[in-house]
Amino acid sequence: MNWYVVYTKPKWEKKVAEQLTKIGVECYCPMVTQVRQWSDRKKKVIVPLFNSYIFVQLPEAERSLVFQSAGAVRYLFWLGKAAIVRDEEIATIKQWLDKPDVYDISIDTIQVGDRINVESGPFAEQEAIVQEVNKTHYILMLESLGCVLKMKIK
Numbered sequence: 001m002n003w004y005v006v007y008t009k010p011k012w013e014k015k016v017a018e019q020l021t022k023i024g025v026e027c028y029c030p031m032v033t034q035v036r037q038w039s040d041r042k043k044k045v046i047v048p049l050f051n052s053y054i055f056v057q058l059p060e061a062e063r064s065l066v067f068q069s070a071g072a073v074r075y076l077f078w079l080g081k082a083a084i085v086r087d088e089e090i091a092t093i094k095q096w097l098d099k100p101d102v103y104d105i106s107i108d109t110i111q112v113g114d115r116i117n118v119e120s121g122p123f124a125e126q127e128a129i130v131q132e133v134n135k136t137h138y139i140l141m142l143e144s145l146g147c148v149l150k151m152k153i154k
Contacts, residue, residue: 002057003057003087003089004057006054006055007052007075009052010051011069013048013053014029014031014118015069019067019069020066020069022056025056026056027057028055030049030050031046031049032047032049032097033046034047061084078151083145092122092145095122098108099122115127123142126142128141128142129143130139137149138150
C-alpha cells in the first residue's frame, strides 16, 4: 500500500487523523512541540509538523474513504497523479521526530549553488543544494525529498 498526502482544512490535521483512524484508515500526522508566546505568558503547544497536511496509507481503490472526514479537502497531486510518499521518507520523518537530538553542522567555504552531502542528523546521506548562507543559518534544498531545510548556526 502507498502513503498519500491529504490536504486538510486549516487547523484540522489532528481531527482528520482521529476521524480516519476510527474508520480504519492508517494515518500519520507528525507533531512537534513548540513554545508559543502570548503577551502575558509562554506555553508549550503540540502542533503539526506540516500545516494542513496528513499522510494516509491505503490501497488505491479505497482512496475515496478519506472524504468521509469533513476536514479532508483533497489529495496532493504531483505531475497529474496523487502524490505518493515512499515508506523510507515516512520512516525518516518518524526517526527524526523520535530522536530530536541537536546536530552540529559546519560549513566553511561553501557557496550558494554548491551541491553538498549532509553528513549528520536526520537527513544524513541526503544530497542538498545550498540556497542561502547567512550569519545565523543555512538554507539547503533537498531535491530527493522535495523540501527546503533551514539549519540554524550555533
